[in-house]
Amino acid sequence: MGVSFSLYDHAIHADPYPVYERMREEAPVYRNDAEDFWALTRHADVAEALRDHARFSSANGVLLEPALWGPEAHRFGSFLAMDPPRHTRLRGLVSRGFTPRRVAELEERIRVIARRHLEPALEGGSFDLVADYAARLPMDVISELAGVPEGDRAELRRLADLIVHREEGVRDLPAAGIEAMFTLAGYFADLIAERRDRRRDDLASALLGVADGDARLTEEEILGVLFLLVAAGNETTANLIGNAWHCAWRHLDRPAAAFARIEDWIEETLRLEPASQGIARTAVDGFTLHGVAVPPEARVLLLIGSANRDPRVFPDPDRLDLDRDTSAKVAFGVGRHYCLGAGLARLEARVALEELAAHVTGFEVDEAAARRVHSPNVRGFASLPTTVTLR
Secondary structure, three states: OOOOOOOOOHHHHHOOHHHHHHHHHHOOEEEEOOOOEEEEOOHHHHHHHHHOOOOEEOOOOOOOOHHHOOOOOHHHHHHHHOOOOHHHHHHHHHHHHOOHHHHHOOHHHHHHHHHHHHHHHHOOOEEEOHHHHHOHHHHHHHHHHHOOOHHHHHHHHHHHHHHHOOOOOOOOOOHHHHHHHHHHHHHHHHHHHHHHHOOOOOHHHHHHHOEEOOEEOOHHHHHHHHHHHHHHHHHHHHHHHHHHHHHHHHHOOOHHHHHHHHHHHHHHHHHHOOOEOEEEEEEOOOEEEOOEEEOOOEEEEEEHHHHOOOOOOOOOOOOOOOOOOOOOOOOOOOHHHOOOOHHHHHHHHHHHHHHHHHHEEEEEEOOOOOEEOOOOOEOOEEEOEEEEEEO
């Protein structure tokens, strides 16, 4: 029986890696007729497609669900759903407001936020690593960066979760997710209007002031950037933290040994269990690869989760190895579309894990009670019950 891969199969969400392995060997250019996409699974092919924006376009978006795919994808996907020169202009302008210095200056504030959530969670010795900590920290950080008041953050987190989660059998963004998208867009439109009248020391104000000669960001462009930060940046960073915690528990004889290797732990988690499992492109002119002809304008899914476990690049790829050279991983993309928020995600994860390491000498995860996020795009946990031994 041939290999079968669906974006919406909950069994695959639970563990996609055996399926990826078969696809790499049996169908490195895989076709799903029912969901109308092709998939590339080998590291060399995924990395090349990520670099080649001329042949593999982002103009229809990076997510295959019908509500998120098409020429209007940039409304919610911002510069992720653009090719040069539009991408070059917008990313260049945004990077002026989202500088490494601005990100680095957030570290102490991130640490304060992390402690505020972690300390009450630790009081009982058992807590939900995701719901009580990992999911709260990124939303607060992004909200502070963007200028979202503290009282609005829980609701924004709820809306962002509705956009990501899928019930079994649902093959498009559900009505609640679509409504959440428009609610978030309306919220940020109001925030931008407020900052236009009264600037503050936040990203919304910074983006309003960004200019390159006569070029400025439009209100629609600023709205797209802020939406992208909340809808994408929050979920992926929360899952990076949760996935790192679970990886150490699942793979290490003494999980807390990872506390002494936090940066290596993060990088190997990004390879082994990337929060973003795949990203879509449009094959502009079509191509032939491994003897398979893919037609022009085909929807092509670049399976990052498979590429990062390709044994042609990463020996013994299913093992967590904190000594591994992970530089070839494609968790944050490659080339022009390399994730602009990668530095912030790494910083948040490092601080989150450092604060845990400062308070904990050991931990156990209740895998039977853990619940995964069910999403065609995101891999992580909705709940990760944890018991800790405190210092």
